[in-house]
Amino acid sequence: MAVAAPRIAALAGQLLGIPLPVRVRAWDGSEAGPPGGPVLVLRHRRALRRVLFRPGELGLARAWVAGELDVEGDLYAVLDKLLAPLQDRAPADARQKLAAARELLALAGPQLPLPPPPPPEEIGRRQGPLHSLRRDRAAISHHYDVGNPFYELVLGPSMVYSCAVWGGGAEDLQAAQTAKLDLICRKLGLREGQRLLDVGCGWGSMVLHAARHYGVHAVGITLSAEQAAYARERVAKEGLEDRVEIRVQDYRETSDGPFDAISSIGMAEHVGAARYREYAERLHGLLRPAGRLLNHQISRPPVADENGYRVDPFIDAYVFPDGELAPVGRTVSLLEEAGFEVRDTESLREHYALTLRQWVRNLEANWPEAVRLTSPGRARVWRLYMAASALSFERARIGIHQVLAVRTTSTGGSGLPLRPRAWTEPA
Structure with a gap:
């Protein structure tokens, strides 16, 4: 008799302290939970053991x-219903929880390894x-060296792995990334002949666009x-070797300033709280007076006990090892402590949700090839993290900001126009 799903x-x-919000189908074919809508499928008993032990x-x-x-x-619907209860579990009687866990463990089967x-x-x-x-x-290397062909499937021709800017005529991913x-x-006020440093240049899209x-x-x-290998091939293909140089180099090893402008797009999340002041000071030192920094970075809301903040365990184990998110206020403060004058901050939260949903569509449309290029597990990692991240941006659990800062001159000059927001309209 198929009875696993009702007990689960x-x-x-x-x-959880609340009724399970999604329908479940177990390995024995039984189903339970709210009718209609998407179904969470337990294909193997081992899934229960994974959840019980972590x-x-x-x-x-x-x-x-x-x-x-x-x-x-709908994967998004299941994640939306499950993530909030997991993150904000209602209190439950400890003895009741222990008894439930023991029964689930018995359902998982004693013959399976622990854990x-x-x-x-x-x-x-x-x-x-x-x-x-x-x-x-x-x-x-864990995150980015999984094969350039795989990233081509997900990111599309732009090969830009950060939030696009939608609207204003940019209605597809390629146009939104170009925008x-x-x-x-x-925002950086780039002009002919200037020197630009792109920290965390990815596959070279920013430096190519700026040079071109x-x-x-x-x-x-x-x-x-x-x-780096992919970016160098792109540079050579466009004949821009005299204008663009790609290096395998850490920002802490870069010493050939001054630069007129620095872009850091989707890189600062890897720096870490303990190193962020050093990161900001090094970039400040690499800029000439009146030089500009554009820091494009994912943020999180502040929490009551900042010392108790913990990185999402799935993201840390499978996606961005050692990555850390900070509130935008802390980022602004650390940039200012390093000597920068912060001149503009723009939130692009909804834009990142749209970008991630497009990446998920690209992955799903090319699923067999994505699995062939990496592994079934790796493709599943990317699908889960991008879908969950899209929901996090949509629900304002995380955000993303572009912060424009300037290294002022000794007399306080910034080199910025009186009304810098004119950059919101293309020239």
Whole structure:
């Protein structure tokens, strides 16, 4: 008799403190939960053990990556219904929770190992102090060196892995990414012959756009060898070797300033709270007086106890090892402490949600090829993290800001126009 799903739904409700908000189908074919809508599918008993031994997002994520847990129907709807209860679980009687966990463990089967080993896509043991040069290189490699063809499937022709800017005629991903790159160039006030440093240059899209359309001499730095090789090929193909240089280099190793402008797009999340002041000071030192910095960075709301802030365990284990998010107010304060004058801050939160949903569509439309290029588990990691991130931006759980800062001259000059918001309209 197929009875697993009703017991799972009842016991999970006891653990969460509320009725399970989604329908469940178990490995024995039984179903339980709210009728209609998407279904959370437990394909293997092992999924229960993963959740019991790592309650919350990481246990569910491990089961998802391993293919033991799946969703039939709208993935966004399931995530939206599950994430809030997991993050804000109602209090429940400790004895009741222990009894529910024991019964779920029995359902999972005594013959399975305790606990199941993590899927191989999870990052292994990390070596060296947090945010040391060696450890940062390994963390960046884990995320970015999974194959340029895979990123081409997800990102599309722009090969830009950060929030696009939609509207104003930019109605597809390629146009929206071009609009973002051009907005940054205008905020930086780029002109013919200037020197631009792009920190965390990715596959070279920013430096290529700035050199091609604004005539700058650009240096792009990245810790990913695969990104650097791809970017150099693009530079050579466009005949811009005399204007664009790509380096495998850490921002802490860059010393050939001054630059007229610096862009840092989707890179500062990797810096870490302990290193952020150093990051800001180094970039300040690399700019000439009146030079501008455009810092494009994901943010999070402040919490009552900042010392108790913890990185999302799934993101840390599978997506961005050692990545950290900070409130935008802290970012602004640290930039100012490093000597910058912050002149403009713009939120693009809704734009990132739209961008992520387009990346998910690209991944799903090319699913067999994405699996072939990486692994089933790696493709599932990307689908889950991008879909969950889209919801987090839509629900204002996280945000993203472009912060424009300037290194003022000794007399306080900024080089900025009196009404800098004119950059919101293309020239």
